[in-house]
Amino acid sequence: MTLPGYLTIPENTFNARIHAAWERSSPCMLCPRQCMALRKKGELGFCRTGIHPHIASYGPHFGEEGPISGTRGSGTVFFTGCTMGCRFCQNYEISHDRVGQEITVHDLADIFLYLQERGCHNINLVTPTHQVPAILESLRIAIKGGLQIPIVYNTSGYESPGTLSLLEGIIDIYMPDFKFADEETGKNLSCTTNYPRICEEALREMHRQAGDLTLEDGIAIRGLLIRHLVLPGRTSESEKIIKFIAEQISRDTWLNIMDQYRPAGEIRKTCPDGYADMLRRVSDKEFVHVRKVAEKYGLVRGLE
Ligand code: SF4
Numbered sequence: 001m002t003l004p005g006y007l008t009i010p011e012n013t014f015n016a017r018i019h020a021a022w023e024r025s026s027p028c029m030l031c032p033r034q035c036m037a038l039r040k041k042g043e044l045g046f047c048r049t050g051i052h053p054h055i056a057s058y059g060p061h062f063g064e065e066g067p068i069s070g071t072r073g074s075g076t077v078f079f080t081g082c083t084m085g086c087r088f089c090q091n092y093e094i095s096h097d098r099v100g101q102e103i104t105v106h107d108l109a110d111i112f113l114y115l116q117e118r119g120c121h122n123i124n125l126v127t128p129t130h131q132v133p134a135i136l137e138s139l140r141i142a143i144k145g146g147l148q149i150p151i152v153y154n155t156s157g158y159e160s161p162g163t164l165s166l167l168e169g170i171i172d173i174y175m176p177d178f179k180f181a182d183e184e185t186g187k188n189l190s191c192t193t194n195y196p197r198i199c200e201e202a203l204r205e206m207h208r209q210a211g212d213l214t215l216e217d218g219i220a221i222r223g224l225l226i227r228h229l230v231l232p233g234r235t236s237e238s239e240k241i242i243k244f245i246a247e248q249i250s251r252d253t254w255l256n257i258m259d260q261y262r263p264a265g266e267i268r269k270t271c272p273d274g275y276a277d278m279l280r281r282v283s284d285k286e287f288v289h290v291r292k293v294a295e296k297y298g299l300v301r302g303l304e
Pocket residue numbers: 028029030031032033034035036037044045046047048049082083129130
């Protein structure tokens with residue numbers, strides 16, 4: 001059995017990464033927003049998250065991709081808050097309304113170990129970016145307690161290279177979204193600046209660190225798995241995203257093209273001009289078209 005990367009990192013290196021992560025959190029530069037909030041002094045940035053872990057829920061999850069959920073489930077931990085501001089967020093209560101509770105790094109370490117004891121194939125950190133320092137601190141505690149399953153970094157793709165560099169060798173599986181190919185869409189729908197270029201750079205770095213998705217007995221142990229939620233009326237952006245992944249990441253990328261978009265959250269009340277299609281679901285025709293584009297570019301891993 002291949003050991004997770006974090007078991008091969010020297011302790012002093014791990015400790016240095018934790019220290020550097022805390023340094024990046026106050027003034028905060030953990031994500032590309034670079035709010036510079038003094039989070040250690042109680043200031044809150046865009047993500048409105050303090051320095052302690054804040055989680056909404058945890059448990060084995062069987063709805064992820066086959067190599068992630070496997071037969072025993074993926075050990076998901078849903079973190080409260082988010083560095084993006086998607087008007088259509090499919091988990092709006094967790095990301096925007098901040099449903100959840102603050103816990104300690106020791107509690108979070110216990111959750112990691114509990115998920116391992118339940119037989120989960122991995123620890124799946126959902127929306128982790130703004131909580132990286134606490135996550136690393138908790139991992140150090142859990143490793144001493146016997147943690148030995150891979151870590152999945154399940155992210156919006158809105159990541160800063162400096163923070164990603166602290167995760168090298170610690171994160172086994174990167175599972176980013178690639179949401180939009182047009183900057184204007186990112187601005188209007190997610191309150192981000194320069195999302196496509198930032199996401200592209202993040203994906204390159206994730207692939208450099210972890211490579212293509214590698215499986216053992218059908219279960220992911222390492223690598224990059226990209227998710228793309230097809231948005232209604234925006235298949236031209238899907239095409240650009242697929243082209244980028246095929247030509248600049250790898251044709252062996254595991255790409256999950258998803259059709260479950262529904263108009264959720266704020267978009268139902270305040271839909272920006274020019275985005276009326278976001279008030280409906282994705283049509284079968286749109287979804288089939290995007291899958292065919294992926295096939296055309298040879299991105300067939302992940303197309304079931
Ligand atoms: S992690 Fe939060 S506080 Fe830090 S830069 Fe990003 S949005 Fe701002």
